[in-house]
Amino acid sequence: MQRCVVVGRRCPSSSSAIIEKNEREKKKKCSRRFRRSSTVVGNNNDNDDDGRRRNQINLKANERANERRKQAVIELSKREEACKGYCNLCGKTHTLERTREAEEVAKALLEKLRKQKSVSDEDESGQFLVEDVYDQRTGGKMIGVLLCETTTTTTTTNTSERKVLKAFSGQWMGEWVVPGWCPPLARLTHDSLEYIEEREKIEKLSEEIKKLEKEASWSSSGSSGTAATAVTELKTKRKNMSRALLERIWDSYSLPSFRKERKMSEGDDDDNSDNSNSSSIRSSSDIKNNRRKLVELNIRKCYYGDASKLPCGCGDCAAPKLLAECARKGWKPIAIAETWMGPNVKRGAGLREEGVFYGACLERCRPILGHMLCDAALELE
Ligand SMILES: [Zn+2]
Numbered sequence: 001m002q003r004c005v006v007v008g009r010r011c012p013s014s015s016s017a018i019i020e021k022n023e024r025e026k027k028k029k030c031s032r033r034f035r036r037s038s039t040v041v042g043n044n045n046d047n048d049d050d051g052r053r054r055n056q057i058n059l060k061a062n063e064r065a066n067e068r069r070k071q072a073v074i075e076l077s078k079r080e081e082a083c084k085g086y087c088n089l090c091g092k093t094h095t096l097e098r099t100r101e102a103e104e105v106a107k108a109l110l111e112k113l114r115k116q117k118s119v120s121d122e123d124e125s126g127q128f129l130v131e132d133v134y135d136q137r138t139g140g141k142m143i144g145v146l147l148c149e150t151t152t153t154t155t156t157t158n159t160s161e162r163k164v165l166k167a168f169s170g171q172w173m174g175e176w177v178v179p180g181w182c183p184p185l186a187r188l189t190h191d192s193l194e195y196i197e198e199r200e201k202i203e204k205l206s207e208e209i210k211k212l213e214k215e216a217s218w219s220s221s222g223s224s225g226t227a228a229t230a231v232t233e234l235k236t237k238r239k240n241m242s243r244a245l246l247e248r249i250w251d252s253y254s255l256p257s258f259r260k261e262r263k264m265s266e267g268d269d270d271d272n273s274d275n276s277n278s279s280s281i282r283s284s285s286d287i288k289n290n291r292r293k294l295v296e297l298n299i300r301k302c303y304y305g306d307a308s309k310l311p312c313g314c315g316d317c318a319a320p321k322l323l324a325e326c327a328r329k330g331w332k333p334i335a336i337a338e339t340w341m342g343p344n345v346k347r348g349a350g351l352r353e354e355g356v357f358y359g360a361c362l363e364r365c366r367p368i369l370g371h372m373l374c375d376a377a378l379e380l381e
C-alpha cells in the first residue's frame with residue numbers, strides 16, 4: 001500500500017490520509033486535554049472512582065454506537081436499499097436495486113477470482129495477487145458488479161445487449177487502476193505526476209524540519225530559539241501545502257449522472273476538457289450518434305450535505321465507480337450487487353463477511369448517489 005508523504009504512513013487513499021492526519025491530531029489534542037484534566041483531579045480515591053465511572057459510561061456509549069452501526073449495516077443490506085440517494089436537482093430519491101441476477105453475477109465473480117492467481121484480467125505479473133486480499137491483517141475488499149444494458153441500432157433493428165462492469169472500493173493493495181476494473185473518479189491520485197511533484201516538495205520540507213530540530217537540540221539556548229521559530233514557520237508552510245493538495249484532490253473528482261443536456265452548439269465537443277473544472281459538462285465519446293452531453297459535476301457540487309466536510313474516501317467506493325463508468329459508456333444500469341471479498345471483519349463499524357451483500361454506505365455513497373442515479377431509469381436513446 002502507498003505510504004503517504006504528508007503523514008508518512010500507509011494510506012487507503014491519498015485524500016483520506018491527509019484528512020485522517022488532521023483527525024489524529026485532533027484526537028491527540030483531546031487525549032492530552034483529558035490527561036491534563038485527569039491529573040488535576042486524579043489525586044484522591046473519589047476522583048479515581050469518577051474516572052472509572054466515566055470510563056464505564058464511555059464504554060457503554062461505544063457499545064451503543066457500535067450497535068447502531070451494526071443495525072445500519074443490516075438495514076442497508078436489504079435489496080431495495082442497495083443503491084439510493086437524494087437528488088438535489090429533481091428533489092427526489094433515485095434508487096437502483098440489487099436483484100437476484102446481480103447477486104448471482106457477483107457470486108460467480110467472487111468464485112472466479114478465488115481460482116485465479118491475479119485479480120487483473122490481463123496481468124499475471126504478480127502485481128495484483130488474489131492471496132493479498134486474504135491477508136488476515138491487511139486483506140479484505142468490497143467488490144461490486146453492475147448489470148447494464150446497451151442497445152445497438154441499425155436502420156432496421158434495435159438490439160439490446162447485457163454488459164457487466166466490476167469495481168472495487170478504494171485502491172487494490174495500493175493501486176487505483178487495475179486492468180478490467182472501473183477506474184477511480186479522481187484524476188489526481190498518488191500516481192499522478194502533479195501529486196508526486198507536490199509530494200516531493202512536502203517531503204523536502206519534512207527533511208528540513210528534521211534537520212533544524214536536530215540542530216536546535218545541539219545548539220546554545222539563543223540560537224535554538226531562532227531555530228524553533230524557523231521550525232514553526234516551516235511546519236505551518238507544510239500544513240498549508242498539505243491542505244492545498246487535499247483541495248486539489250477534491251477538485252479532481254468528476255461525477256457524471258445519466259442526465260444529459262443538449263450541446264450548446266455544433267462542434268463544441270469537449271472530450272479533452274479538464275475534469276478539474278468544478279462544473280464541467282463532458283460529452284461521452286462512447287455514445288453513438290450522441291447529440292447530448294452527460295452532466296458531470298465536481299463532487300462538492302453534487303454532495304447532498306455540507307460539502308465543506310466531505311468524508312474521507314467519498315467517491316472511492318465501488319458503487320460510484322460503477323455508475324460513472326456506465327454513464328460514460330452510454331449504457332443503462334439495471335441492477336447492482338456489492339459484496340465482501342477476503343477475511344471476515346468483526347469490528348463494530350466494519351462487520352464484513354465474505355459473500356454477504358451490502359448496500360452502498362451512508363456516509364460516503366448516499367450523499368452523491370442521488371446525483372449519479374439521476375435519469376438512470378430512462379430508456380436508452
Ligand atoms: Zn460507500
Ligand SMILES: [Zn+2]
Nearest residue numbers: 087089090374
Ligand atoms: Zn435527479
